[in-house]
Amino acid sequence: MSTVLSVSGSPSATSRTGRLLRHLDVRLAEQGHRVIPLDVRALPAEALLGADPGHPAIQGAARLFEQADGVVIGTPVYKAAYSGLLKSLMDLLPQYALAGKAVLPLATGGSPAHVLAVDYALRPVLTAMGADHVLPGWFVVDKHIAVDPGGAVTVQEDTAREVHRVTDAFSAALATRHHALAAA
Structure with missing residues (x-):
């Protein structure tokens, strides 16, 4: 099927x-x-x-974007915008690193007050980077995601339903693109 690059722009390991x-x-x-x-x-x-696009690790990340059919971009929202860490990487990628790709933006934050960050902060950058199709993303309030001591993730039922819906729409878009390319 398709190759998906799943990018976490969070600075925290947990x-x-x-x-x-x-x-x-x-x-x-x-x-x-x-x-x-x-x-x-x-x-x-x-x-x-240091904004070093020639660094081997940055070049390796750029190759991952190039090889992907679709990209999921996840970021925490700080001050009504996506993370500076994610911005640092996106600034080092080629201008049209998302050309020919379907992209699913996802964001998390402490309050629903930040819900517009997906559409007003992140979506314009993804579009400017050439994404063919930026799917409607989703914002998840942090407290709707629980992690047990063993690391298992539980998403609040209503939130899980919506996140699964947008994820499944992304998957369907990739399948449609894959079948269209195979037929061509």
Whole structure:
């Protein structure tokens, strides 16, 4: 099927954003997609903060974007915008790194007051980077994501239903694109 790059823009190793993405990665894999997780925080800080697009780790990340059929972008919302860590990576990618790709934006935050960050902060950047199809994303309030001591993720029922709906729409868009390319 399709290759999906699942990008977490959270600076925290224990973030709900990252855990939500990895939870959705399983769903996408069960639907037949090859999922490649990318935690931006694992990239070298000196390359990100030094704006070094030639750094081997940044070039490796750029190759992952190039090879992907679709990209899930997950970010915590800080001050009504996506994370600076995610911005650091996106600034180092080629201008049209998302050309030919379907993109699903997801965001998490402490309050529903930040829900518009997906459409007004993140979506314009994804579009400017050439994404063919930016699906309607979803904002999840942090308290709707629970992590037990063993690391298992539980998403509040109504929220899970909506996140699964947008994830399944993303999966369907990838399948449609895959079949169209195979037929061509």
